[in-house]
Amino acid sequence: MITKRIIPCLDIRNGRVVKGVNFEGIQDVQDPVVLAKFYNDSGADELVFYDITASFEGRSLFSDVLKNVASNIFIPLTVGGNINSVDDFDRVLKSGADKVSVNSGAIRNPSLIGEAAKKYGDQCVVLSMDVKRVDGQFRIFAKGGREDTGIDAIEWAKKCTANGAGEIVVNSINTDGVKNGFDLEMLRAICDVVSVPVIASGGAGCMEHFRTLFNEVPGVDAGLAASIFHFGEVKISDLKKYLNDNNIEMRIQEK
Amino acid sequence: MIAIINYGVGNLFSLVGSLEHLGIDAVVTSDADEIRKADRIILPGVGAFADAKQKLVDTGLIPVIDEEVRKGKPLLGICLGMQLLFEKSFEYGEHDGLGYIKGEVCPLNEDISKELKVPHIGWNKLIIKDKSNPMLKYTGDNDYVYYVHSFYAKNCDDSLVAYSEYDVNVPGLVCKNNIFGAQFHPEKSGQVGLDMLKAFNEVTA
Numbered sequence: 001m002i003t004k005r006i007i008p009c010l011d012i013r014n015g016r017v018v019k020g021v022n023f024e025g026i027q028d029v030q031d032p033v034v035l036a037k038f039y040n041d042s043g044a045d046e047l048v049f050y051d052i053t054a055s056f057e058g059r060s061l062f063s064d065v066l067k068n069v070a071s072n073i074f075i076p077l078t079v080g081g082n083i084n085s086v087d088d089f090d091r092v093l094k095s096g097a098d099k100v101s102v103n104s105g106a107i108r109n110p111s112l113i114g115e116a117a118k119k120y121g122d123q124c125v126v127l128s129m130d131v132k133r134v135d136g137q138f139r140i141f142a143k144g145g146r147e148d149t150g151i152d153a154i155e156w157a158k159k160c161t162a163n164g165a166g167e168i169v170v171n172s173i174n175t176d177g178v179k180n181g182f183d184l185e186m187l188r189a190i191c192d193v194v195s196v197p198v199i200a201s202g203g204a205g206c207m208e209h210f211r212t213l214f215n216e217v218p219g220v221d222a223g224l225a226a227s228i229f230h231f232g233e234v235k236i237s238d239l240k241k242y243l244n245d246n247n248i249e250m251r252i253q254e255k
Numbered sequence: 256m257i258a259i260i261n262y263g264v265g266n267l268f269s270l271v272g273s274l275e276h277l278g279i280d281a282v283v284t285s286d287a288d289e290i291r292k293a294d295r296i297i298l299p300g301v302g303a304f305a306d307a308k309q310k311l312v313d314t315g316l317i318p319v320i321d322e323e324v325r326k327g328k329p330l331l332g333i334c335l336g337m338q339l340l341f342e343k344s345f346e347y348g349e350h351d352g353l354g355y356i357k358g359e360v361c362p363l364n365e366d367i368s369k370e371l372k373v374p375h376i377g378w379n380k381l382i383i384k385d386k387s388n389p390m391l392k393y394t395g396d397n398d399y400v401y402y403v404h405s406f407y408a409k410n411c412d413d414s415l416v417a418y419s420e421y422d423v424n425v426p427g428l429v430c431k432n433n434i435f436g437a438q439f440h441p442e443k444s445g446q447v448g449l450d451m452l453k454a455f456n457e458v459t460a
Contacts, residue, residue, distance in 0.1 A: 094268070
């Protein structure tokens with residue numbers, strides 16, 4: 001059967017990995033290629049790159065980074081950040097991305113997902129959504145979680161998958177950064193209404209949190225995290241072995 | 256030299272990059288002479304069967320591929336390129352494939368539990384049926400490969416080399432003489448996939 005996936009996420013600004021990183025055995029942890037190789041060798045099942053650059057120059061640096069990573073690492077690469085048009089899809093796909101994740105771009109331009117899915121296939125389009133509870137409702141937030149759009153997250157997930165999103169990343173603002181575990185209630189609510197793969201994000205603090213995630217919400221396909229991997233609090237190779245030992249099938253690399 | 260057939264279907268960045276990474280000469284081409292000169296051919300592909308078949312027909316290259324394959328040149332079809340090797344596909348209608356390998360391509364969702372997601376996306380264990388196949392020269396049991404597809408090959412027991420379980424046995428690797436097909440993406444399957452591309456480059460006609 002298909003394995004659950006473990007996905008580290010790298011934020012890139014001006015061609016460098018953002019967030020202080022603390023690793024033994026790597027010289028330049030801010031070099032995206034070095035870090036991506038390290039994660040690949042540790043058994044990451046996929047890599048996500050978010051471009052958080054604001055400037056045009058930064059964007060062309062990001063394309064260079066992507067090309068460099070994609071020429072050295074042969075596992076699926078998902079790219080997000082600054083994706084507002086089909087041209088943006090084209091730009092990152094030509095630089096080596098396999099999947100493209102849209103967040104605010106899909107809110108601003110509701111036809112983007114449909115257009116991109118028609119051109120590149122559903123498997124290429126990932127909906128990324130930042131969700132927070134407001135008045136007992138799961139609400140979509142924009143602008144990096146600062147702006148309440150008033151959109152109901154459950155309806156949004158249904159609509160975007162109907163339009164052609166082939167995968168959903170659910171980032172819970174409520175649990176993000178708290179390191180107290182994934183937002184199981186929110187993930188369950190999303191998994192109940194979509195039939196595409198769901199990637200859980202926000203809240204991982206230790207290996208047990210991934211075990212609870214996959215056991216409690218079987219509809220979740222992958223767990224995504226950034227800082228716990230970057231800071232070495234959780235090693236991907238240890239995590240995958242731990243989950244495998246606990247009867248959650250993982251891809252364990254033998255070479 | 257490997258000729259990667261360019262017929263306007265899918266993103267070839269990783270495939271070209273992985274061959275380059277292995278130090279294997281490859282050219283992305285839709286030129287008949289380049290295909291004739293190459294030692295091996297790869298037929299890639301992502302998207303819908305009927306559209307891809309039409310695009311391949313439009314290149315006028317099918318007679319060239321037929322001829323090279325008949326002469327014994329190794330051919331590897333990847334993902335949709337693998338599905339095109341079969342006799343038929345039932346993806347939105349009924350369409351003829353290249354007919355190199357016996358079998359047909361059918362929708363996964365009609366044959367598996369409703370609980371399972373389609374497309375079949377992710378890493379799945381490759382269960383080897385024919386260990387002696389040259390494509391598996393460097394591949395062991397329990398290796399995982401990366402799949403992204405919604406349709407799968409059926410009635411191809413004669414050519415089955417390795418499969419993965421997704422309620423049904425999904426043919427992962429098929430082979431008939433010098434013709435090989437991989438439903439998964441070797442160019443996205445980490446070292447395991449690179450090893451298979453390396454093995455393909457060592458297949459002798």
